[in-house]
Amino acid sequence: MNLVPLIQLNRGGTLECLHFGAIAVVNTQDRLLAHSGDADWLTFSRSTLKALQALPFMQADGPKQFGFSQEQIALMCASHSGEEQHISQVQGMLDKTGLTYKALRCGCHVPRFYSLLDIAPPPDAVFDDRHNNCSGKHAGFLAYCVQHGLSLDDYIDPMHPLQQAIRLEVARAVGMDANDFKMGIDGCSAPNYALPLSRLAYGYARLASGMRDAEFGDSFHALGQAMTAHPDLVSGTGRNDLAFMRAGRADWVSKVGADGVQVLGSKSRGEAFAIKIIDANKDALFAASVEVLEQLGWLDDAQREELKPWRAQPIVNVRGLTVGERLPVFKLQTA
Numbered sequence: 001m002n003l004v005p006l007i008q009l010n011r012g013g014t015l016e017c018l019h020f021g022a023i024a025v026v027n028t029q030d031r032l033l034a035h036s037g038d039a040d041w042l043t044f045s046r047s048t049l050k051a052l053q054a055l056p057f058m059q060a061d062g063p064k065q066f067g068f069s070q071e072q073i074a075l076m077c078a079s080h081s082g083e084e085q086h087i088s089q090v091q092g093m094l095d096k097t098g099l100t101y102k103a104l105r106c107g108c109h110v111p112r113f114y115s116l117l118d119i120a121p122p123p124d125a126v127f128d129d130r131h132n133n134c135s136g137k138h139a140g141f142l143a144y145c146v147q148h149g150l151s152l153d154d155y156i157d158p159m160h161p162l163q164q165a166i167r168l169e170v171a172r173a174v175g176m177d178a179n180d181f182k183m184g185i186d187g188c189s190a191p192n193y194a195l196p197l198s199r200l201a202y203g204y205a206r207l208a209s210g211m212r213d214a215e216f217g218d219s220f221h222a223l224g225q226a227m228t229a230h231p232d233l234v235s236g237t238g239r240n241d242l243a244f245m246r247a248g249r250a251d252w253v254s255k256v257g258a259d260g261v262q263v264l265g266s267k268s269r270g271e272a273f274a275i276k277i278i279d280a281n282k283d284a285l286f287a288a289s290v291e292v293l294e295q296l297g298w299l300d301d302a303q304r305e306e307l308k309p310w311r312a313q314p315i316v317n318v319r320g321l322t323v324g325e326r327l328p329v330f331k332l333q334t335a
Helices: 046-053 055-059 062-066 070-076 084-097 112-116 135-148 161-174 197-212 217-229 240-247 282-296 301-306
Strands: 004-011 014-027 032-036 042-044 182-185 191-196 252-257 261-266 271-277 314-316 322-328
Touching (some): 046 135, 046 252, 055 062, 055 135, 055 161, 197 261, 217 252, 261 282, 282 322
Antiparallel strands (some): 014 032, 042 191, 314 322
8 A cells, every 4th residue: 555654642652553644745846855655645635625626716717707805715715614704705605696505515514613612502503505614615616607607506516517627627737637537526515536645735836836837827826825814714713724824824825635634835835745644533644744844844943833732742631641642753755
């Protein structure tokens, strides 16, 4: 499988857990700079794909046509927590396209901020598809369909013109042939693609480069600026993408996907890394991501302190006793 140990957990001096994965670091010239494990490990991109799924709408000047704000562009890239700030932006997007939440096909779940903050929803709370963490992406999908006079009921069908346009634009962005994509259906019912980690990293290196990208410059600039200006809308209170992009001081474009995938691009460097933890452990994923930043030399002292809660560190139980440690056990290899 060519996956390598990335994060190790010890308890009482004895190995308890070992989290395997792979990492790829790529620049805008499509050069593999460093890796750990198989840089071409095939992984479903999950929500890291959202910014690239917005490309057809961005390329068609959709935000300008509908008057979408920068906040609403950020929502198209979001895996939001269902807080009021998120729902109001999604509703605004629907209002501008003349639709209601009933047009959304992402499904409904309890907003994630309840579980993240360890609080129970009010007993009289009522939720709908707007509260789905992918509703911003779907509102963008619907806007594209309205813009181009496409059917709405089946916009998540893989053969729908919207999804075919997304497939082609994503392929261009990551430097692949769309016919080579492995497709699956994501948690929000939309098509999703499995990509080699190096391809996903390349797409985010280009995204982070913004106007310097000859093919998608305007779109990548708008998407990257929206994400870094509004990381609270891309994720939510207490979330990883919010913490990483704030620590990046508008230079890092970060996006986490479900089941152990994360991508982070640097605007100033024109580089990005993609990482997969094969057992999907979030603590291990975030700790490995901070360690990649450390090994790449992207962190200063202030950023190290800011990201301390996310990095590998001693494990403390509910009584405040140190009972173990989480450690990075990989070394990036220069390609």
